[in-house]
Amino acid sequence: QLAQAYDRHYNATPMNYVINLPTQNSLPVRGTEARFPVRRVYCVGRNYEAHAREMGTDPTREPPFIFQKPTDAVISGATSIPYPPQTRNLHYEIELVVAIGRRGVNVPESEALSLVYGYGVGIDLTRRDLQQAAKDGGKPWEWGKAFDKSAPCSALVPADVIGHPASGRIWLSVNDVIKQDADISQLIWSVPEVIAFISASMVLEPGDLVFTGTPAGVGPLLPADRIQGGVDGVGTIEVCIGDSEHG
Numbered sequence: 609q610l611a612q613a614y615d616r617h618y619n620a621t622p623m624n625y626v627i628n629l630p631t632q633n634s635l636p637v638r639g640t641e642a643r644f645p646v647r648r649v650y651c652v653g654r655n656y657e658a659h660a661r662e663m664g665t666d667p668t669r670e671p672p673f674i675f676q677k678p679t680d681a682v683i684s685g686a687t688s689i690p691y692p693p694q695t696r697n698l699h700y701e702i703e704l705v706v707a708i709g710r711r712g713v714n715v716p717e718s719e720a721l722s723l724v725y726g727y728g729v730g731i732d733l734t735r736r737d738l739q740q741a742a743k744d745g746g747k748p749w750e751w752g753k754a755f756d757k758s759a760p761c762s763a764l765v766p767a768d769v770i771g772h773p774a775s776g777r778i779w780l781s782v783n784d785v786i787k788q789d790a791d792i793s794q795l796i797w798s799v800p801e802v803i804a805f806i807s808a809s810m811v812l813e814p815g816d817l818v819f820t821g822t823p824a825g826v827g828p829l830l831p832a833d834r835i836q837g838g839v840d841g842v843g844t845i846e847v848c849i850g851d852s853e854h855g
């Protein structure tokens with residue numbers, strides 16, 4: 609009887625959903641078949657001085673600012689990304705990506721790296737014309753940044769394997785022409801500082817990703833472009849831009 613009661617309590621009423629459960633998005637991890645489940649995607653804006661300048665803003669060390677992309681905007685693997693709708697100015701932004709593996713609230717900078725599971729290389733794809741129109745109108749960036757497949761990311765590599773890179777070349781090429789070439793030591797806000805900042809405002813949870821910002825040299829992409837990028841010591845990424853899915 610006890611067994612029956614136990615069974616009723618724990619097994620008789622499995623969670624029911626009125627539609628199929630959405631799939632859990634995830635990234636591959638180098639060296640294992642196990643994957644990293646993606647929860648939230650935080651992105652840091654204007655985190656390299658030369659990029660802030662090219663965007664027409666003052667690169668002084670004002671507090672970082674953060675926006676998000678949807679979890680399912682993250683895609684992995686050598687893949688083709690359809691040219692997104694409603695833009696005539698799709699831009700690449702190569703970025704160091706931090707993968708959070710432990711929960712953190714109000715984390716001091718000195719402990720921030722203990723939250724990090726690993727690192728990857730991502731591209732913060734941006735509909736620059738929509739972003740600029742939003743800026744001009746005092747409206748949110750959302751439509752310029754948070755579109756489908758806007759966050760391609762490499763396989764992650766665990767910090768247990770590579771440590772916590774504080775320097776290293778970050779680069780991106782389009783059709784074999786180098787467009788972005790900098791060093792992650794030039795981040796205005798370092799990885800520990802960004803983690804401390806976010807965790808003072810939100811609860812960081814395992815599965816969260818942080819795109820840490822892009823260096824100078826951003827520019828437009830067209831269908832059939834081949835983009836390669838990397839961060840020395842972390843990894844590389846390669847994607848192609850395909851035709852629009854929206855016609």
Ligand code: MN
Nearest residue numbers: 701732821822
């Ligand atoms: Mn960015």
